[in-house]
Amino acid sequence: MITRKLSRFAIALAISLVASSAFASDDDPQDRGYFNVSSGSGQILLDGLRQAFGSKQPPLLIYGFSRGAQFTYSFSRWKPDLVLAWCAYSATEWETPETGTCEPKGIIACGDEDESNYSFSVLQFLKGRSIAKPWTWVSLAHTGHIWSPLLENFVRAYFASVLINPKDKGHYHPECAEFWLIMSGQIRYPIEEQGVIIANVGDVVYVLHVFQKKSKSGKATPKPDLELIKSRLKLAKQDHARRTRAKGKP
Numbered sequence: 380m381i382t383r384k385l386s387r388f389a390i391a392l393a394i395s396l397v398a399s400s401a402f403a404s405d406d407d408p409q410d411r412g413y414f415n416v417s418s419g420s421g422q423i424l425l426d427g428l429r430q431a432f433g434s435k436q437p438p439l440l441i442y443g444f445s446r447g448a449q450f451t452y453s454f455s456r457w458k459p460d461l462v463l464a465w466c467a468y469s470a471t472e473w474e475t476p477e478t479g480t481c482e483p484k485g486i487i488a489c490g491d492e493d494e495s496n497y498s499f500s501v502l503q504f505l506k507g508r509s510i511a512k513p514w515t516w517v518s519l520a521h522t523g524h525i526w527s528p529l530l531e532n533f534v535r536a537y538f539a540s541v542l543i544n545p546k547d548k549g550h551y552h553p554e555c556a557e558f559w560l561i562m563s564g565q566i567r568y569p570i571e572e573q574g575v576i577i578a579n580v581g582d583v584v585y586v587l588h589v590f591q592k593k594s595k596s597g598k599a600t601p602k603p604d605l606e607l608i609k610s611r612l613k614l615a616k617q618d619h620a621r622r623t624r625a626k627g628k629p
Contacts, residue, residue: 384531416453424454440538441465444526449473452485459483464541466534469496469524473503476512484513486537488530490522583622585615 428436439462443451448470455465456474459482466486476482487507489500497518504516515537519527588608 384528384535416450416457420450421454421457425458436461438463440541442468442531442534442538443470444468445471445524455483455485456480464538466530466537467500468527468530469493470500470503471496473499476503476507476510478510482512484515484541486515486517486534488517488519488527490519490524490527492521492523494524496524583619585611585618587611587615 441451441454441462442465443449445468448467449472451465452467452470453474455462459480462483464484464486466488468486468488469490470487487500487504489497491497493500501516504514507514517530517533519530588604588611
């Protein structure tokens with residue numbers, strides 16, 4: 380689905396838009412559906428791009444919803460060299476991420492009232508981040524299986540940042556747990572001996588370290604873990620300062 384905002388976004392950045400509700404039917408006798416990206420739906424997209432652009436095929440930014448989200452992730456795994464970034468929103472099924480494979484940065488998003496799709500999407504994100512996939516998780520509060528203008532706004536900004544600096548790895552580091560973005564509602568974090576921390580809309584939550592404490596001296600945190608937390612906190616403060624400057628705040 381191409382909205383007016385997406386059209387204006389494409390015009391402003393001089394990029395082309397390609398949209399389709401389905402590249403092929405799941406019932407096609409030749410199995411040319413979403414579940415066969417390498418010889419079905421994905422090949423149809425590639426053929427269309429070759430017809431439109433010839434040998435000068437541009438890099439892709441892919442944004443898919445529901446079955447389109449399933450296609451989005453599958454295609455990004457299949458042709459990672461062609462994809463700059465992707466967003467899979469409310470995917471109904473996922474392929475298991477693999478170690479040792481290079482994949483473009485992407486967003487996994489889902490509404491928290493989207494039944495089983497939400498738990499499957501969270502699980503997919505955590506699996507990917509555990510093997511250092513450059514992914515961002517976005518949760519939309521009080522949202523079911525429906526297109527989200529709020530998420531679309533974020534995705535456009537995300538894609539624009541990728542276009543400005545395609546080689547920028549952003550906030551991702553193989554040793555970090557994950558990067559969260561709160562689109563709507565609140566997330567409450569009960570932290571031991573610190574009470575409940577509340578993150579609101581627009582807040583960025585930095586996960587500095589996750590570990591099982593095995594101290595031999597009471598409640599003391601091992602020095603290596605403390606040093607690692609301090610170094611990551613320094614990076615988080617630098618990133619926060621950069622974000623603050625970008626918004627024009629002192």
